[in-house]
Amino acid sequence: MIEKTSKDLSQFHLDLERKFGANDYHPLPVVLEKGEGVFVWDVNGKKYYDFLSAYSAVNQGHCHPELVSLIKNQAETLTLTSRAFYNNKLGEYMEFATKLFGFDKLLPMNTGAEGVETSIKLSRKWGYLKKKVDQNQAKIVVCNNNFHGRTTTVISFSTDPGSKDFFGPHTPGFIHIPHGEISALENVFKKDKNIVSFLVEPIQGEAGVNVPEPEYLKKVRSLCSQYNVLMIADEIQTGLGRTGSLLASCGNCTCESFCEQQSTYVRPDILILAKALSGGTYPISAVLCDTEIMEVIQPGQHGSTFGGNPFAASIAKKAIEIIIDERLAQNARVLGEIFRSEMNKYIKSSKIVKLVRGKGLLNAIVIDENHDSQTAWNICLKLRDNGLLAKPTHGNVIRFAPPLVITKDQLFDCINIITSTIKEFEKSI
Numbered sequence: 001m002i003e004k005t006s007k008d009l010s011q012f013h014l015d016l017e018r019k020f021g022a023n024d025y026h027p028l029p030v031v032l033e034k035g036e037g038v039f040v041w042d043v044n045g046k047k048y049y050d051f052l053s054a055y056s057a058v059n060q061g062h063c064h065p066e067l068v069s070l071i072k073n074q075a076e077t078l079t080l081t082s083r084a085f086y087n088n089k090l091g092e093y094m095e096f097a098t099k100l101f102g103f104d105k106l107l108p109m110n111t112g113a114e115g116v117e118t119s120i121k122l123s124r125k126w127g128y129l130k131k132k133v134d135q136n137q138a139k140i141v142v143c144n145n146n147f148h149g150r151t152t153t154v155i156s157f158s159t160d161p162g163s164k165d166f167f168g169p170h171t172p173g174f175i176h177i178p179h180g181e182i183s184a185l186e187n188v189f190k191k192d193k194n195i196v197s198f199l200v201e202p203i204q205g206e207a208g209v210n211v212p213e214p215e216y217l218k219k220v221r222s223l224c225s226q227y228n229v230l231m232i233a234d235e236i237q238t239g240l241g242r243t244g245s246l247l248a249s250c251g252n253c254t255c256e257s258f259c260e261q262q263s264t265y266v267r268p269d270i271l272i273l274a275k276a277l278s279g280g281t282y283p284i285s286a287v288l289c290d291t292e293i294m295e296v297i298q299p300g301q302h303g304s305t306f307g308g309n310p311f312a313a314s315i316a317k318k319a320i321e322i323i324i325d326e327r328l329a330q331n332a333r334v335l336g337e338i339f340r341s342e343m344n345k346y347i348k349s350s351k352i353v354k355l356v357r358g359k360g361l362l363n364a365i366v367i368d369e370n371h372d373s374q375t376a377w378n379i380c381l382k383l384r385d386n387g388l389l390a391k392p393t394h395g396n397v398i399r400f401a402p403p404l405v406i407t408k409d410q411l412f413d414c415i416n417i418i419t420s421t422i423k424e425f426e427k428s429i
């Protein structure tokens with residue numbers, strides 16, 4: 001796939017990964033060595049716009065200078081104590097994050113999947129202790145085409161064969177419904193008294209940026225309250241400014257905290273954050289909820305060696321502060337609207353792009369199904385050649401999610417790259 005073999009440094013690194021690495025990913029053939037803001041550079045010095053942002057982990061932009069200097073400083077001071085002892089960074093971060101998002105308590109973990117696992121354990125135990133569900137009978141409702149991570153329990157309720165087949169026996173206790181269909185949720189709630197929680201992505205990212213109707217989350221909220229079921233919002237990808245508000249659960253609210261001002265406001269019972277919680281510097285996740293729920297976990301019943309270490313705690317606090325101080329959610333909202341309206345102008349006359357959808361700067365274009373599944377991949381290769389990195393998700397969908405620090409001029413530059421690349425592509429088919 002790489003044309004220049006002898007002079008091309010990329011081939012060397014590609015070969016190493018392919019020879020010595022597990023074959024668990026299918027990366028776009030580009031080898032990166034440097035990042036700054038919205039840009040990344042490959043080993044040959046070629047510069048690209050990053051339109052994936054490490055699946056929305058790099059909302060703050062690559063190597064944000066404030067994060068870098070904090071990391072250098074904290075790395076020289078104290079990194080890990082384990083939770084066997086207290087540290088001087090965790091408490092301040094917990095106070096900051098709980099007040100900002102409007103919850104009593106925070107439980108720190110590392111990866112997104114661990115955050116999801118934590119929410120599953122919390123809601124099951126809450127079910128037994130508080131809702132009085134019979135032992136081992138708890139059920140959790142999840143959506144078809146969900147993506148919540150890769151652990152054994154989390155893939156047990158995936159509906160993607162590649163993610164779950166041959167990894168059984170699977171963890172039981174999950175009920176599937178279609179995402180965005182409120183009547184389906186009500187039907188299962190009516191039928192089953194043992195349901196303890198509903199785990200939902202406000203917008204399904206990996207499934208291809210599926211945006212439900214605007215009132216969906218609100219209706220989910222009221223059904224969950226009505227049936228005494230915990231609403232768990234997995235905002236690992238949609239949160240922290242990505243969709244044009246601090247959280248996707250904030251609906252259309254643009255203010256800098258998780259407030260109750262707006263009619264679109266939805267407050268889940270359990271909120272899961274990860275990815276951009278570190279600005280892409282380190283794996284950090286968090287689970288937030290009120291005392292009533294969090295208190296079901298007592299010493300010795302859950303934990304993580306690295307979770308809540310002073311390094312992570314100081315990074316997470318700063319990473320959130322950057323999103324607020326630089327008004328990244330507002331930027332995502334304004335630029336997201338420009339992106340979709342400009343793409344729609346192009347799509348009217350496009351032979352292969354069917355539609356653009358998304359919210360804020362989490363967007364995707366859908367390639368017409370008349371074209372084979374290679375089309376999206378081939379477009380991404382051409383985009384790479386033209387200086388923009390994006391990746392297909394779910395076959396014929398290409399996700400476009402640049403760091404939220406992107407400027408209007410840069411966005412127009414990128415829209416130009418994307419539309420001219422696809423036009424070029426249309427000519428060649």
Ligand SMILES: *Cc1c(COP(=O)(O)O)cnc(C)c1O
Pocket residue numbers: 055110111112113114116147148149150201205206234235236237238274275
């Ligand atoms: C990425 C992601 C996860 C898993 O996070 P990891 O850090 O990869 O474990 C879970 N849920 C959603 C919605 C995600 O996008």
